[in-house]
Amino acid sequence: MASLCFQSPSKPISYFQPKSNPSPPLFAKVSVFRCKASVQTLVAVEPEPVFVSVKTFAPATVANLGPGFDFLGCAVDGLGDHVTLRVDPSVRAGEISISEITGTTTKLSTNPLRNCAGIAAIATMKMLGIRSVGLSLDLHKGLPLGSGLGSSAASAAAAAVAVNEIFGRKLGSEELVLAGLESEAKVSGYHADNIAPAIMGGFVLIRNYEPLDLKPLRFPSEKDLFFVLVSPNFEAPTKKMRAALPTEIPMVHHVWNSSQAAALVAAVLEGDAVMLGKALSSDKIVEPTRAPLIPGMEAVKKAALEAGAFGCTISGAGPTAVAVIDSEEMGQVIGEKMVEAFWKVGHLKSVASVKKLDKIGARLVNSISR
């Protein structure tokens, strides 16, 4: 489990502690800091900013994907968070400040150590060894909190990519995932199935954490894949959702779910949306324990399948329901039926949207050169 220690809540936060040695080594190691964190400085020479300001976007993500529980996720286009990051002489060198949070929520802390974007930005600065430049960050939330669409990961991904971009893109995507994981570890547990696709786009398989080993799974570019995302007005009881998970599972269910996860991967790589949907729908371990905790979910799945969806399951830990289909028009029809079922059976209002697979991941939206 990664850890970020909590200092007295001063802000802006410097993650570089003052040192007695006036000329610190260029290749600083994490061990010189009072706060032990899992990320290390990875560049030998502190980079200079190549932009005065950058704006980035990171997409929503659907994790778990039925039998892909805890190791598979994908990014969906057109929903997500924005970060604007500026070189700010009013912020002390080596420090970061969160200036503004707008969008779907105002509940978030502007203390960088208590904010997903802040934690990921700090970790990225640490990897880059930034000591000479102060930054300020604006976060625009496009995603609601606790929807099961990777809201925290989107903020973290947008922030990590923003820091990397402003300093000339010195880090690779796996390193940025590690930075984002610092944030996920604090907010929702050390899991990469949202942050990895939020940064890398497409589908990403998490093969290992020690060391982190990610396998992007390329959905063929010439094929279409649409996600029908239906988010009910309901706060999923996160603790109950976790507690509902069995600690021991029958061998027969393990074999079944593994084979469906295997089929899911084959479907992604071959661009077979029908097989993908079927595999996504086939979870016998997690969905059966979680779905009853979301009013109407079972009826919503049934409605989606009856309306022609190739498959349907819970997005992340819910409460959003996700169905897959290969046409936007069909997606609209399916979405209406799912909203109807949430209302009729679960007595919940919900909102549907039909989104494409995001094949790019977190990205630079615009920039102002120095």
Place this chain on the structure above:
Amino acid sequence: MASLCFQSPSKPISYFQPKSNPSPPLFAKVSVFRCKASVQTLVAVEPEPVFVSVKTFAPATVANLGPGFDFLGCAVDGLGDHVTLRVDPSVRAGEISISEITGTTTKLSTNPLRNCAGIAAIATMKMLGIRSVGLSLDLHKGLPLGSGLGSSAASAAAAAVAVNEIFGRKLGSEELVLAGLESEAKVSGYHADNIAPAIMGGFVLIRNYEPLDLKPLRFPSEKDLFFVLVSPNFEAPTKKMRAALPTEIPMVHHVWNSSQAAALVAAVLEGDAVMLGKALSSDKIVEPTRAPLIPGMEAVKKAALEAGAFGCTISGAGPTAVAVIDSEEMGQVIGEKMVEAFWKVGHLKSVASVKKLDKIGARLVNSISR
């Protein structure tokens, strides 16, 4: 579970019972027979033989493949069983007789109802609705029994394909797998992870049994994959091997093994032998319980990996060890080290062979036209 009933041991065996109706319908249903079996007649008009005689070959198979336990298998070239099948006027119409069994074992029954090749041939004849022709079958075993290389499946596959070929190839490969499953169900349990690759070649993912749903996974034709197969002189205690399997497994191991199975499928489809080996080696559920029952197996795996193998695990339920590599020369070196480890640690003599992935499956070797 499929079932084939056992009549009084008369041979040759007719699977078509005499009926009171002198002119049976052309599209016979299994329900008209006293013996209820899971296969049905699938062709509307009884086909005539197009050959007097055929000879077929079916390859050895490696099932389980580490985290692919019970749903993934592949075929290996150059090892396997042969069947020679003849139209034989001395055998009563609609019946089959096993004339001769040669090769690695003479222990097998020549009663078609108690022989893998016989059971699969009978099931295939039933699917084709053969009532007017008698057949005789010779089986040449290239595979030893109980080695973990799909010996029973190879015999069944060669026989099913032989019957299909002699009558003009009316059945598809999934139907032949169903015929072969009749035999597997009797001999080693209703599992398709040997019989499916033995018939179809390459890697095959078993997605479902009800109904049977197979997904061939195509390893890229331009890439090489070699299996180092090391069979020790040891009879694997089948009952103990089965009993060693846990009935309940920790969630954390389920997630790990599923993610490795997913990686294994990605590796196959992308032709990434290194990733394939790593995934194959990563089983935390089955291999750790079975390996200690095969003297020296853990040391053999270690020796294979130290000699450069990309991965190593138990083939099927053992006792054969299987390692993967992308060059035949390296395979020879790895095989020697594995044999050495079986001897030094397990005190078992063993034989190594290096074989390519078989991408074809059971096939016609030669035929004599009418």
